[in-house]
Amino acid sequence: MKELNDDMDQLFRSSLDAEESPVRENAWNRLDHKLNASELDVYKRKTRIYRSATIILGLLLLGGGSYEFLIPARKAVSENKTTQSPALADRASKQNEVSGESTGNTPDNLNNTAHATNRPSFVINTNTDKLVEKRGTDTRQTPETSHPNKHSNRIASYPVASIIANPKTQTTRTSASPLSLAANAPASSGLMAKEHGTGTDLNAGLETEPIGTLLEKQPGLMMPAIHEESLVPLSSDGQSNAVATSGTGTRLSRFSVSLFFVPDITGRHLTKDDDEDDKLNGPDDDFSERESPSFSYHTGVKVGYELTHRWSIYAGLSYVTLFQGLKATTVYATSSNNEAPHFVLNTSGGSAILPNVNGPPLPSDSLSIGARSLETLRFIQLPLLVQYSIFQNNRITWYALGGPSLDVLVSEMIKVEIPTPTGSGEVHTITGITGVNHFNLGFMAGMGLKYNLNEHFNLFTEPVFKCLLTPINSNTPVKSYPFSYGLSFGIGYHF
Amino acid sequence: MFKRLRSPESEMNDLIKLCSKNDRRAQNELFRLFSPKMMNVCLRYSKSREEAEDTLVEGFMKVFDHISEFRKEGSLEGWIRKIIVNTAVEKFRKKGMLYATLHMEEIKEIDFSGPDVLSDMSADELMHMIQALPAGYRMVFNLYAFEGLKHKEIAEKLGISEGTSKSNLYDARAILKKEVELSRRQAKVSNE
Structure with a gap:
């Protein structure tokens, strides 16, 4: 019985296994259609992920920046976490020794001394004994050893952002005059304290004395929470001065230059011209179905100028390449002004006359365009951007930027796959697209994160959204406004 | 002077490489090369030609999706056939x-x-x-x-x-x- 079954299996196998069955042409068309749809799905999925990532990154930057900007007092809240700074006490002790006014204040009894004289004692919320030098938009940490004369010419040569008055020695904290520390005075290259409200300028007495000494001389003066945002850069004449200085006291320029590269996803927002309704009944009104968004890129350079320590303006030059995929479609031969008929491919960016690969067409002849067709527009973009720093510290700057741009079309091109009589497709490049505007107005906005590598160099990344405010085409029933989501990567140099 | 002849194996490798890059012409060539044999397989697993064609199209979609994973350890035909059979089995399992x-x-x-x-x-x-x-x-x-x-x-x-x-x-x-x-x-x- 088993042999009988095996024989039957074998006979079926030998009769059918090597056979071939014809496949209808329709099967490939269906497969081709599915592959196109699948590619579009993949693209859409990638676009969604990319867009979501851009939005999330933007929101994170916005949220993080807002948190730092709107809740600055959070740094002073953690009294429980404060620790007395041996470095500060030691520094005060040394100062007294230098001036011959030894009070016997040691790290151990400095606090006790303050209690006895009803003065605030210092507690420093810090994990480091490094010095902080406030420099306009930048705060640098410098090892103590690099400032041999620090005690004599700086009043806040310790982490000023974390100095708070010890509330134990005061009945009320709000009754005292607030102090602000002024940084970056070119004359002193140090920090100055200035009493607000009373008009009393304490600079003269403070420039050469550390805060510890200052407070010893000003019994009852209370040191409220000091944080970076309260540090006001002052010039020698007491005016605000946002220009940064280097560690050696050299003024940093307000100018900077940046190089960037932006891979982006581009699409086109299409609107129909109401006056041209009659023209929309033809096969050309389905651009959104016949065209697919594509990955593009732009690269360029921008020059920045710091207006204040938060506001900057940028102008630059970008080379923008916008790709737009064209799906397989059928075009028809038309003739105008008694000219010979020719195939015209209409896109949302303009019209292109196709070469007569298979001989001159007759009116109403049709031609199938392959799916490997691509439209490319290249612009020189001249942006003018305003940047606002939401948060900044010695290393990181979070900022928002936005502004208009002038987009000048420098080249337009369509690569189109035209089938040959043998059935294969040939890709032809057509450089002339009619109906494309050469001058366009655009807008871009984004958030950015800048990381200072050192005094001059920085790296930055910016999720940016760009769009054209004017249509790229004219005299067409459908107005096309390209847009893009991109993530910029760049390097900057501060002169 | 000497025209460099390419072996069928290297031509097939090129075809696979192009297919993995979604080159539609290469995909069409691969389809025309293997679809008659695969159609025969599909017909055996199907009740009608239409059903077989569905399986064929679905199977080749998977082939093109995963062709970059083909390791050339066996024949391409055997690999495609395996995918087609699995597609047919999947369809039947779905239908219960x-x-x-x-x-x-x-x-x-x-x-x-x-x-x-x-x-x-x-x-x-x-x-x-x-x-x-x-x-x-x-x-x-x-x-x-x-x-x-x-x-x-x-x-x-x-x-x-x-x-x-x-x-x-x-x-x-x-x-x-x-x-x-x-x-x-x-x-x-x-x-x-």
Whole structure:
């Protein structure tokens, strides 16, 4: 019985296994259609992920920046976490020794001394004994050893952002005059304290004395929470001065230059011209179905100028390449002004006359365009951007930027796959697209994160959204406004 | 002076590489190369040509999706065939058609060893016989007789018990024997 079954299996196998069955042409068309749809799905999925990532990154930057900007007092809240700074006490002790006014204040009894004289004692919320030098938009940490004369010419040569008055020695904290520390005075290259409200300028007495000494001389003066945002850069004449200085006291320029590269996803927002309704009944009104968004890129350079320590303006030059995929479609031969008929491919960016690969067409002849067709527009973009720093510290700057741009079309091109009589497709490049505007107005906005590598160099990344405010085409029933989501990567140099 | 000739193997490698880059022309070429054989496979697993075509298109979609994963350890044809068969199995599992039962009448045993039994029957006739089988029987018969799987493997693949696989195969053979006998009788009558 088993042999009988095996024989039957074998006979079926030998009769059918090597056979071939014809496949209808329709099967490939269906497969081709599915592959196109699948590619579009993949693209859409990638676009969604990319867009979501851009939005999330933007929101994170916005949220993080807002948190730092709107809740600055959070740094002073953690009294429980404060620790007395041996470095500060030691520094005060040394100062007294230098001036011959030894009070016997040691790290151990400095606090006790303050209690006895009803003065605030210092507690420093810090994990480091490094010095902080406030420099306009930048705060640098410098090892103590690099400032041999620090005690004599700086009043806040310790982490000023974390100095708070010890509330134990005061009945009320709000009754005292607030102090602000002024940084970056070119004359002193140090920090100055200035009493607000009373008009009393304490600079003269403070420039050469550390805060510890200052407070010893000003019994009852209370040191409220000091944080970076309260540090006001002052010039020698007491005016605000946002220009940064280097560690050696050299003024940093307000100018900077940046190089960037932006891979982006581009699409086109299409609107129909109401006056041209009659023209929309033809096969050309389905651009959104016949065209697919594509990955593009732009690269360029921008020059920045710091207006204040938060506001900057940028102008630059970008080379923008916008790709737009064209799906397989059928075009028809038309003739105008008694000219010979020719195939015209209409896109949302303009019209292109196709070469007569298979001989001159007759009116109403049709031609199938392959799916490997691509439209490319290249612009020189001249942006003018305003940047606002939401948060900044010695290393990181979070900022928002936005502004208009002038987009000048420098080249337009369509690569189109035209089938040959043998059935294969040939890709032809057509450089002339009619109906494309050469001058366009655009807008871009984004958030950015800048990381200072050192005094001059920085790296930055910016999720940016760009769009054209004017249509790229004219005299067409459908107005096309390209847009893009991109993530910029760049390097900057501060002169 | 010497024209460099490219081996069919390197041409096939180029074709695979292009297909993995979604080059539509290369994909079309690959489809034209293998689709007739794969259509035959699909027909064996399907009830109709339309259903077979669906399986073929679905299978080739998977082929193009995963062609970059082809490791060239075996033949490309074998790899594609495996995908097509898996696609057919997947379709049947989705439809839940594996438990069709059929009450068989006693089938008289026929000797298939003779050369004249199936030799006179065309491939089309044999294909129709397989296509006429209930889906579950057709599936088990194909996997056993054509793909060379054991009952244990078939059971795992289809999510059925080994016993069901054996019984489906037995019933499938019984139906096929009956059809062959019927066909032979008709041929005899027409000859007389």
